[in-house]
Amino acid sequence: MQVCCELCGRKEEYVIARWRCDCGGAWTLIPSRSFQSDLIEKDVHSIWRYRSFFPAEIAALRESLGAGLTPLLPCTIDDRVVCLKLDFLNPTGSFKDRGVELMMNALAAARVEQIVEDSSGNAGASVAAYAARLGMKASIFAPQHASPAKLAQIAMYGAAIHTIPGSRLNASQAAFEAVGRGVVFASHAWNPLYLLGQQTAAWELWEQNDHRAPDWVVVPVGQGGNLLGYFEGFRLLLAAGFIQKLPGLIAVQPQRLAPICDAFEQGWKEWVEVCSPSVPSVAEGLAITRPVRWRHIVRAIKESGGFCVKVPEEDIIPAQRWLAERGFYVEPTSAVVMAAYQRITKIVERNQSVVFSLTGNGLKANPASMR
Numbered sequence: 001m002q003v004c005c006e007l008c009g010r011k012e013e014y015v016i017a018r019w020r021c022d023c024g025g026a027w028t029l030i031p032s033r034s035f036q037s038d039l040i041e042k043d044v045h046s047i048w049r050y051r052s053f054f055p056a057e058i059a060a061l062r063e064s065l066g067a068g069l070t071p072l073l074p075c076t077i078d079d080r081v082v083c084l085k086l087d088f089l090n091p092t093g094s095f096k097d098r099g100v101e102l103m104m105n106a107l108a109a110a111r112v113e114q115i116v117e118d119s120s121g122n123a124g125a126s127v128a129a130y131a132a133r134l135g136m137k138a139s140i141f142a143p144q145h146a147s148p149a150k151l152a153q154i155a156m157y158g159a160a161i162h163t164i165p166g167s168r169l170n171a172s173q174a175a176f177e178a179v180g181r182g183v184v185f186a187s188h189a190w191n192p193l194y195l196l197g198q199q200t201a202a203w204e205l206w207e208q209n210d211h212r213a214p215d216w217v218v219v220p221v222g223q224g225g226n227l228l229g230y231f232e233g234f235r236l237l238l239a240a241g242f243i244q245k246l247p248g249l250i251a252v253q254p255q256r257l258a259p260i261c262d263a264f265e266q267g268w269k270e271w272v273e274v275c276s277p278s279v280p281s282v283a284e285g286l287a288i289t290r291p292v293r294w295r296h297i298v299r300a301i302k303e304s305g306g307f308c309v310k311v312p313e314e315d316i317i318p319a320q321r322w323l324a325e326r327g328f329y330v331e332p333t334s335a336v337v338m339a340a341y342q343r344i345t346k347i348v349e350r351n352q353s354v355v356f357s358l359t360g361n362g363l364k365a366n367p368a369s370m371r
């Protein structure tokens with residue numbers, strides 16, 4: 001497995017213990033082969049239908065909880081039909097299972113027995129579930145304000161939870177310290193195999209959409225794994241000639257904390273430090289003040305012809321309710337995409353196809369936050 005540093009461009013063979021480049025940049029995997037539709041295993045109903053595009057040593061193990069192949073359903077809004085990608089129906093209730101299923105199989109294939117992860121909740125729950133499935137010991141560092149339902153889910157899988165006071169960054173810092181003591185980092189923000197697993201969402205969407213790319217894909221952005229999965233997945237389809245253009249990627253963040261929107265719109269060359277808001281957004285999964293792969297995310301939005309939307313806090317819960325009243329019960333973090341709908345329709349033409357990625361199950365959110 002060859003990886004390339006997003007920051008300095010260094011290329012080397014991937015070694016699990018080297019979770020980032022010496023320069024501090026994150027690794028991305030260099031694709032080992034081009035996309036070929038005849039290599040899809042159509043009788044496999046999970047991310048493993050694409051195992052020909054995964055590194056061979058991981059594909060051989062293939063311990064699954066059934067991530068992937070989530071429904072794509074039409075939904076009518078104001079006489080306009082859009083599509084909803086129901087990634088909250090993944091095994092632990094979040095889109096992160098795609099990447100985590102692949103990442104954890106890679107760690108198991110390398111006989112890793114103990115891992116650490118930092119998370120606002122969903123990635124921690126996913127890592128804890130796969131650790132249980134694969135017989136590993138997991139320690140999850142989460143901010144003290146994480147949703148009680150997510151913390152309960154992590155504990156039920158048998159992982160050790162460490163709740164850290166203060167901002168989301170403090171939880172990351174605590175995880176770094178554990179990694180410094182020699183524990184393997186199973187990080188959804190840093191691990192290049194996680195990002196490969198997320199690409200399955202793009203390939204699936206292409207299959208479900210009659211082997212075409214939609215014009216637009218709308219995603220909430222925290223660490224940006226979902227958006228980058230769509231970008232890299234569709235780039236592979238484009239390079240192989242299966243689509244003619246990339247879908248425009250629309251990144252949605254809460255107005256209270258929208259560093260990617262600022263970096264994209266203001267053309268940041270270097271990161272500008274951002275503080276956590278004094279009152280956190282109800283979209284708790286997006287409370288990331290410094291996304292690890294921010295340059296990659298900004299490039300993805302730009303190269304795809306996409307744009308950013310900041311949603312006012314007061315629009316998020318009504319959007320969650322709007323979806324629930326149509327049968328889709330997602331957490332506030334997911335509902336931001338629908339809260340962005342009116343702003344999106346000012347740019348997106350009426351005859352264009354739009355897919356909204358619904359990323360996290362509503363059962364995971366704190367009911368007290370939904371008033």
Ligand SMILES: [Zn+2]
Binds near residue numbers: 009022024025
């Ligand atoms: Zn580097």
